[in-house]
Amino acid sequence: MKLRNALDLYANVVHVKSLPGIKCRHSNIDCVIIREQTEGEYSALEHECVTGVVECLKIVTATKSQRIAKFAFDYATKNNRQKVTAVHKANIMKLGDGLFLRSCEEMAKLYPKIEFERMIVDNCTMQMVSHPQQFDVMVTPNLYGNIVDNLASGLVGGAGVVPVLLIQQTVLFLNLVHVTLTQKRHINLPLYGEMIRMLVETVLKDGKVRTKDIGGQSSTQEFTYAVIHNLKLPDVQQQARA
Numbered sequence: 001m002k003l004r005n006a007l008d009l010y011a012n013v014v015h016v017k018s019l020p021g022i023k024c025r026h027s028n029i030d031c032v033i034i035r036e037q038t039e040g041e042y043s044a045l046e047h048e049c050v051t052g053v054v055e056c057l058k059i060v061t062a063t064k065s066q067r068i069a070k071f072a073f074d075y076a077t078k079n080n081r082q083k084v085t086a087v088h089k090a091n092i093m094k095l096g097d098g099l100f101l102r103s104c105e106e107m108a109k110l111y112p113k114i115e116f117e118r119m120i121v122d123n124c125t126m127q128m129v130s131h132p133q134q135f136d137v138m139v140t141p142n143l144y145g146n147i148v149d150n151l152a153s154g155l156v157g158g159a160g161v162v163p164v165l166l167i168q169q170t171v172l173f174l175n176l177v178h179v180t181l182t183q184k185r186h187i188n189l190p191l192y193g194e195m196i197r198m199l200v201e202t203v204l205k206d207g208k209v210r211t212k213d214i215g216g217q218s219s220t221q222e223f224t225y226a227v228i229h230n231l232k233l234p235d236v237q238q239q240a241r242a
Helices: 002-007 062-078 096-108 121-130 142-155 179-186 190-206 220-232 236-241
Strands: 011-017 030-036 046-050 053-056 083-088 115-120 137-140 164-167 171-174
Touching: 011 062, 011 142, 030 062, 030 142, 062 083, 062 096, 062 137, 083 096, 083 121, 083 142, 096 115, 115 121, 121 142, 137 142, 190 220
Parallel strands: 030 137, 083 115, 083 137
Antiparallel strands: 011 030, 011 164, 046 053, 164 171
16 A cells, blocks of 8 residues: 555556456456555544544545546547446445546546446446446446455456556556566557467466466466467467457
C-alpha cells in the first residue's frame, strides 16, 4: 500500500481470460478489471476513539474517481472493448460511492461509442460466478476491485495465470505466466507478445508441463524451459503474424 501511494500507482489492471488446456467451470471469459488503488477503504486512516470502538475512514475524491474512470474508458477505446461496467455500492454509501459512480457516469458521456452500465457490487459478484462472459471492462473502487479480481482469477485457474499491471507514468509488471505478453503489448511490440501467447498456450494444451497451481508438478523454471523449447517450432512466427 505504501509503495502504491508513494509511486502513485493508481490503476490496477487485471486481464482475466480463459486459457486452453485449463479446465474450469466457465469458458470463453475475457474481461479486464480496472481498480483504483490509492484511496477508498485502503487509506489506512483509522483510530480507536474510545476503548472497543474503532473508526476507519473511507476516502473518495472526485479527482481520483474521474482519473480511474477516464483510464477505464481510454483502455476500452484503445483495446477495442465494447462496454464498461462501473461497480459500486452507491445505494447504501450514497456520498462516497455516489461520488465514484457519478464520476463514471459523467465520463461515459464523453465516450458515446462505449456502452456503459452500473452494477451494485453484491449483484456483480453473483453475476461473475454465474455468467462471467457478460463482462468486458469493469471499473471499481479499491476494496471492490480487490475482491472482484481475486474472484475472477479463480474462474480461469487462479492468480498464477492472470497478468496484472500497476500503472502510473511507469508500469510495474506482476505475475509470471502471461505478464510478458501484457508487457510487449504495452510497449507496442504486439508481434512478440502474440508469439509468447501462442507459446504459452501450446505448452498448456500439451499438458505435459504444468505448475502445481493448475494441477501439475512442474516448477515455474520447468514451465519456462518448455515455453522456450517451443520457440524452435517453425510455424510460430508465421502464425503470430497471421
